[in-house]
Amino acid sequence: MDIMEAKQLVIKAGIEVVEYGLIARTWGNISCRVDDKRFVITPSGRPYETLTPDEIVVVNIDDCSYEGDIKPSSEKGIHAEAYRLRPEVNFVIHTHQMQASVISALGMDINEVEPASAEIVGDNVPIAAYGLPGTGKLRKGVVEAIKRSDSKAVIMAHHGALCMGKDYDEAFKVAAELEKICETTVKNRYRLITGKVAETLGDVAEYIGSLFDSSAKEAPVFEPCNSERDGSVFNISAVDGDGSIVRIDIKTGELVAGNDYPASAEMHRAIYKKRKDVNFIMHTKTPAEVAMSKSGKTMKPLLDDFAQLVGATVRSVTFNPNSTKKTAKKVVKALKGRNGVLLNNNGALCVSGSEYDATAVEMVMDKGCKTAVGARLFEAGKPISPIETRLMRFIYLKKYSKQAKK
Template identity: 40%
Template sequence: MVVKAGKRLVEEGLIARTWGNVSCRLSDTLFAITPSGRPYEKLTSEDIVVMNLDDLSYEGNVEPSSEKGVHAAVYRQRRDINFIVHTHQYYASALSPLQTAIEIEGVENTSLIGDRVLSIPYGMPGSKKLSENVATTLSRSKGKAYIMTAHGALCLGVDSEEAFRVAERLEEICANYILKQYRKISQSDSADWLSLRNYYITRKSSKGNDYSCQEPCRFYSSKREDDGFIFPSTVENDKPLSSGDGRPVLINLERDFREWTEGKLDPVLSVHHAVYRFNPTVKAIMHVLSPNVLAISRTGEKMYPMIDDFAQIIGENVPLVKNDPAESTMKVSRQIAWLLKKRSAVLLAGGGALCCGPSEGDTLAAAIIMEKNALAMIISYLFDRGCPLNPLETRLMRTFYLKKYFLKAIR
């Protein structure tokens, strides 16, 4: 049951990478939980860890989820709950920095979730503080959905089906909550996501950093291969470099070094060349043009961690690189490559972002998290509340991620 639920988390887009977890009560003293740092698509029954509810002890060599304390806190507090789905779902996560309770409307919603969705105060992932905050919040509510500040959602049920129904309904409630606020502050009779983003861009770019009319340059996506890199032929890469037989052309980092130093490579090739050359752990690059990331890039703002996924996978912040015609292509390429040494993404003025990682999967996860964090920034502005994570905690989470998860990915 836990294996099936773990795979369902990925299939329904409720998590990115291995973030998020699932557990099931086995008895009054035991519960089963997903492992730490293992791809859910490949889970087997041997990967599931059975834990003692009292002292969190377990047998075997498989390490349980770092959020085991959160699950234990729920089972101790709520004897009516037999299944927990901890998600990093899109709208609930993006709302989480607000630290506000959501009043539930409609009999169908209240009968499933309860009268309110409470916000659980922030605690770093896997910390004792977070588990204690969960226990305290649940002692004040009999609801089945909770939003964990700057983190994600906690969805509870008597079984897996109910827990997943709660997660799905919570997304609908959060999306409607955001659009309702947009209608209120914009004094519009209707609301849609495009209008909401344009509202944000208009007000933010009025401060003198207006890239809203700038047509984004396409940088495409590439991956490291042999002694260079290629632009795979995909839907996103509609204009990849290819040979006569249709195979992608290999750009050799050593062979083409002179052309790069002399500025003879076009801007797209120059940027990819610099990133791969100066960052040996980077195995893939993705140009992200998703709607919210594009909106942030058009305001000229930096991006800061509103959610802790961002702090761990992306870094302490994401600066914006301006495409200054007065600057040489090589200088801009070097700047981007240098910035990507300390983070997994950079914003391109008016042109979205470039994400990179130690694998194509990690790069895609970075792109997903960038889009979610961008929405969190927009929501924070709409509600005039919520702020980035503490810089010290951000640094600690990034360091821990690089030591524990990033090193596994590059091996």
């Protein structure tokens, strides 16, 4: 294949993986084989939406060497191995897709695949042993998984998935089918335990939430609001409201514009006062986030992108609209060193320097909560070690966040 044609396909795929929610921010990577000796791959730490052909890197399959100043993805070795071990493969997508990530924390292969899905992906889906992102250990685990199965997909423990195809279209078809396989696996487990059919994965989350015996379930429920810093004030509006915006002075708490003072406004104000790095706050109540917010427990990462974007741990805390100042301080404390917190019985609160970044944090928060729900359902899945989660969080804050701002 012509190099420029391969680069254009990778750029096109980059836009689509973002649109389909297969990755967040600069996570994941995409490559296309050029010939028996080379492939092109996405660069390290650059947003997919704005990639140009000059940023797509040509890499040699044999030794992963490359030319130029732009660094290829740190997972280039995994792509090289896929092309080396599978001569028929010409396009590879490494995703952090939702349902495959849930299964990735369970430490098990998927050995029951429905015939229609098996035609696309294979009779089973192997799981690769865990290794920190970009390491030889991760690469070795993927190689062993590819060797012991003819599947076109590999689930990477605590990480994501590798989807391989003879071309662009097949690789995406494999990724889409893998989500169906993983969702079916979760629903089948739910049916086995409860004897009921889950219409949606929200049913599974609701069931898990009902199992928690915690005072967190008694925390008062309040309307979620999103807000954005605007100089010395912040704008806040109800997520499910009519779109009206209330402006509040960060220092004094006085109403600058608008009529109603939202119940959670003091919580938002306290965060902006303490965290100068925060410019956007997002409060969401997905089924999985609500379920895990009923646990009243600190969440330990089951996924490495959760540790990187959200925090090495995520605390659970109560905000009470009837005791706003006191409980707002507790929320601020729980957020220290983190970009997310579980609000008891009220879902999740995600904070960051922009709406774009906060949206990415929330996407990973929801995925982390779905994974925690899955782990509880299967009674399996150990968190990533504290040392590794702290290391990943440190590297992310010092390196990848800076790259994302370029």
